[in-house]
Amino acid sequence: MAAVAHPQPAAHDGHRITQTHAEVTRDIVATLERPSRGYVLLLASAVGLFLVGAITFGFLVKDGLGHAGYNPPIFWSVYITTFVFWIGIGHAGTLISAILFLFRSPWRTAVYRSTEAMTVFAVMTAGLFPIIHIGRQWVFYWLLPYPNQRYLWPNFMSPLIWDVFAISTYLTVSTTFLVFGLIPDVAAVRDKVSGWRKSVYAMAAAGWRGTDNQWRHYSRAYLYLAALATPLVLSVHSVVSWDFAVSIVPGWHGTIFAPYFVAGAIYSGIGMVLTLIIPLRRALKIEHMISEYHFDNLAKLTLLTGSILLYAYGMEYFVGWYSGNTFEQTTFFRRAFGPYWWAGWTMIICNAFVSQLLWFRKIRTNLTSLFVISIFINIGMWFERFVIIVSSLSNDYLPWAWSGINPTWADWGILAGSFGWFGMWFLLFAKNFPIVAIQEIKEMIPMPRKRGGHH
Amino acid sequence: MAFRKQARRVPGLLASFSHVDAAADAIRALRARGHRNLVVYTAAPNHEIEEALDHPVSPVRLVTLIGGLTGCAAGFGMTIWMSHDWPILVGGKPIAAIPPYVVIGFELTILMGALSTVAAVALFSLLFGKRGVAFDPRFTDDQIGVFVPGSGDQIEPLEQMLRSAGAVEVRHEAA
DSSP, X not given: OOOOOSOOOOTTSSOOOOOOHHHHHHHHHHTTSSOOHHHHHHHHHHHHHHHHHHHHHHHHHHHOGGGSOOBTTBOOOHHHHHHHHHHHHHHXXXXXXXXXXXXXXXXXXXXXXXXXXXXXXXHHHXXXXXXXXXXXXXXXXXXXOOOOTTOOOOOTTSHHXXXXXXXXXXXXXXXXXXXXXXXHHHHHHHTTOOTHHHHHHHHHHTTOOOBHHHHHHHHHHHHHHHHHHHHHHHHHHXXXXXXXHTSOOTTTOOTTHHHHHHHHHHHHHHHXXXXXXXXXXXXXXXXXXXXXXXXXXXXXXXXXXXXXXXXXXXXXXXXXXXXXXXXXXXXXXXXXXXXXXXXXXXXXXXXXXXXXXXXXXXXXXXXXXXXXXXXXXXXXXXXXXXXIIIIHHHSOSOGGGOXXXXXXXXXXXXXXXXXXXXXXXHHHHHHHSOSSOHHHHHHHSOOOXXXXXXX | OTTSOXXXXXXEEEEEESOHHHHHHHHHHHHHTTOOOOEEEOSSOOHHXXXXXXXXXXXXXXXXXXXXXXXXXXXXXXXXXXXXXXXXXXXXXXXXXXXHHHHHHHHHHHHHHHHHHHHHHHHHHHHHSOTTOOOOGGGGTTOEEEEEEOOGGGHHHHHHHHHHHTOSEEEEEOO
């Protein structure tokens, strides 16, 4: 007997969906109707921002990385900061779609599709940054192990090569997970729309009809995909953290880096989820599906990961002091009182302290305050990576080489472009595919019974 | 689709149900009388329907396991072989160092495990799926569909059975 793979709502979860199956299909298919003027404007500005990035990239290809504000000994700055930022954003999506699936959390159902889409597009954005950063972007494939005329292979002892494997696996698996979850929903849309859209959705549905045979394999496979994605998401940001921790730069060489980065990634990702779905649910008129109940739970997750960050920040300073190592101590002193003190305090205030406001239920369930907090989280988490990367590199073991960076239009242009690129894909997705999982919502709603009562 | 030959239509009855317990009753009654070739359509996986159908566990898990193990072997095999193919001694460490290669082995386990799982679903849906069976677009919305193959004088008692179980509509599908 095939087990039901999806979470069932508990009687005490305080949130039952009162709609019928037909109403769920109708309301979600309605989100795919003609876009409003606001949507078109938003999409146009995302594409505009993306073009800014694309033109900047053109200059980087033509003239080289000299346009960006690198300054010896700092060769990792805004691009790598933004790379880690976007990779981190992705992690909340997989946490919600895979880990909470395995934990049978009923509240994930309404929000997981949008967070999973966010994951895929954030990783797609992040993946561009190492390529932009390597300087000769047209030979990025040298990172991959492929037979070449010099019989050279990559150095598998380098965390940078681990990163190549971790991130390409993450992108592939999270895309697979998203597309696989979409198939039954696309079939439901196919059976509701007409004209040319019907043929497009029919192609995308890959012959899905919801037969017993299809569900039997599908439900099992979904469970295994979730089980595979769960350790994957924890590994990806650990590997990213080892890019730093495996080196001997003061401020980077810490054993807490992997869990510290994973918690930070999930924290930043949920911040981005809140920034995206608070306006989205209103624009798509799905307020009854994504309600206070979901935001309360998202906020609790933010509070948990924010508190882990508070602890990790404290521990970083403690380890710096307790190590008795002058270089380590100097680095942490300069993080708080050195030339980048403003970045250091932005990170601590936005991440460790602002999240503590979420102890109050009033704040957790007030969408305006949550939205404002989510913006602080986005800013704070970008600065966290900036602080770790730039402030550590700016003062290493040789004080005569200490330096700072001067970010230029090339840095900001690519940063802005990355937001445009991400926003463009997310907006296109939200208008063309069901942003709330139709079949999983239906699974939570008991079907009508001839004899009345519940199963 | 144009590139696939249209499968021959299977004759039989296509019943739709609004009530989940009615559909489960019909499935049990049909199976009790030896109709094992049913096709049941639901918009979401459903506990009661699965119990009534009593299918064995999907063999997808075996493919996931094989894919994952292949990925793991490929990850370690590739890194160890490539290190020995152009040996460079660094810092007195072994030419092929296992601890850092765990990362590659792990990532490829996940990658191949996931991709083979999805490939298995596609394969099993094609292998075990029945072609040319009637469908109704309401089955991805809020109705449960049960298709029973049959023809000739089987039809009359089958329709009786489906209606008495609570089918809201029974359609005759000719060949």
